[in-house]
Amino acid sequence: MNLSKILKNGFLIVVASLVLSACATNTKQSGQTQGDVYTGADTVEYLASGVKDRVFFATNETVLTTASRETLRKQAEWLRKNSKINVVLEGHADERGTREYNLALGERRANSAKDYLMTYGISSNRISVISYGKERPVDSGSTPLSWSKNRRSVTVKAN
Amino acid sequence: MLFRYLLLLILLLPIKAFALIEVDITRGNLSPLPIAISPLSIDEESKKNFKKILKKNNIGSEISIVVENNLKQSGLFNPLNKDAFLQKPDIANLKPRFEDWNLIKAQALVTGKVTFVDEKLRVEFRLWDVLAGKEMMALAFTTVPSNWRRVGHIITDKVYERLTGEKGYFDTRIIYVAEEGPKVRRIKKLAIMDQDGFNNKFLTLGNELVLTPRFSPTNQMVTYLSYFKNLPRVYLLDIETGMQEVVGDFPGMTFAPRFSPDGKKIIMSFAQDGNSDIYTMDLENRIVERITNHPSIDTSPSFSPDGKYICFNSDRSGYQQIYVMDSNGKNVKRISFGNGLYGTPVWSPRGDLIAFTKLHRGKFYIGVMRTDGTGERLLTENFYQEAPSWSPNGRVLIFYRETKTNSKGEGFSAKLWSIDLTGYNEKLVETKTDASDPSWSSLLSN
DSSP, rough: OOHHHHHHHHHHHHHHHHHHHHHHHHHTTSSSTTTTTEEEEEEEEEEEETTSSSSOOOOOOOOHHHHHHHHHHHHHHHHHHTTTTEEEEEEOOOOSOOOHHHHHHHHHHHHHHHHHHHHHOOOGGGEEEEETTSSOSSSOOSHHHHHHHHHHEEEEOOO | OHHHHHHHHHHTTTTTTSSOOOOOOSOOOSSSSSEEOOOOOOOOHHHHHHHHHHOOOOOHHHHHHHHHHHHHSSSEEEEEOGOOOSSOOOHHSSSOOHHHHHHHSSEEEEEEEEEETTTTEEEEEEEEEEEEEEEEEEEEEEGGGGGGHHHHHHHHHHHHHHSSSSSOOSOOOOEEEEEEGGGOOOEEEEEEEETTSSOOESSSSSHHHHHHEEOOSSSSSEEEEEOOOGOOEEEETTTTTTTTEEEOOSSOEEEEEEOOOSSSSEEOOOOOOTTEEEEEETTTTTTTOOOOOOOOOOOEEEEEETTTTEEEOOOTTTSSSEEEETTTSSSSSEOOOOSEEEEEEEOOTTTTEEEEEEETTEEEEEEETTTSSSSSSEEESSEEEEEEEOOTTTTTTEEEEEEETTTOOOOEEEEEEEEEESSSOEEOOOOSEEEEEEEEOOOEEE
């Protein structure tokens, strides 16, 4: 069930990236976003050396990009090595949406990351999920770049 | 402008002997009715007694200022400058000299009297039709002195109802989220105030994030989302006692709560494994019912005033749209088909309209549509605004608006605004702090 979800997500990524590359000239911003998914290093922190703590999403999307899946695979690897550590996945949305819908969207984003960690062997009882909707931005700007940094799921150590 | 009202008068005189002046509230009112609010007269002894209790020099004129501000804020009335009044308040209340009031172009006149009786505040007031030279209404009531602002609101409601033919919305309160601090570390508290911004009170301390408070139909209870102990759950708060409790025992986030129109149930979303569906919980027997069962996001539910239908927000079509279903979850129908995304549907207390937030080409709109989705009208456009809440008479919407920050990410603010259903009379609702998520109470007295 989870695997089929992931496979479906993977397929969607391929389709989405084809569509996005077609119009990338308009949406690309000084090399920090692709489509409108943030690809820069600003705001990113590390759970361990080489293990990024967060993944980013396109507007209104909950699909994981290739880069996000790579980040999550590294997180899964680190979690397998550190089996006593539990994590909270914090899902967030940008400010360009209604509050209640964004709460649901944040929850869906964090679960998208959770499902991926689970397919890489991390037990669901080591992962909890919380959505902050648009309540906890990391960047207070009102620009597409700021919003791209805020659409995220952050993996935080719970213990 | 004057001519229009004169014309109306002549036409109405033979048909309706008492409703002489009328205010049409169904269209944008660009020529508000000139009305004189004479300060309520007060004898010296009463004045002294009220001054002792309320620290106000003249409670009579204070109450008339409340009435004046309310009527002005409604956009339907133009309260005239008191400096131009020729008649003294006490004499005017006995028998106005209509030619004097006519001279300053007042078409309606409010007069009255306040007295201190048995430690209580007794008020009587009259509404006069200046052109016809007739009394339209006379009322008296008694209350505790500390209620003096409410006295002003009740007078406004009566005047509004007599002149427009519809119930007022002035003796009401707004519950909202008071906001402070930088955008990335916002402190949020529940707050409550009178409809005109006075008597503001905080209901939580700001230790945890709180969102989306909504009144019960009896105004005694509020349901809202709290992140207490970092577990986002729907709570119930009794405003009088301060008692709080979690609604239901859900293993994940519950959010987007509202009361059913009879106040017996809470309807809300419950999110689990990346999917949000709509549930109700009966507050008496605690029975939880699942209303929607769909892999999409279903949220922002709102009952129709007769309790038979629910409008809600879902992205089952791929994007956020508005849907209507029976209260048991059957017969789901999409009703929003315009360009853009739609959210926060809320059913009008009159039952005929649904107000919503719309996002289209990077702009946010507050709008209304009929309950079958036809007749969409956008009332206001801005960088960011959402979450309309209806005045109890269904004539005015209150919502919140956020500003764009500058290149350094500074200059963020969130404020409450109100707008008439006609799209006219957009007004800032003043709050001491920044504010969001307003919810309008029903009339406190009837």
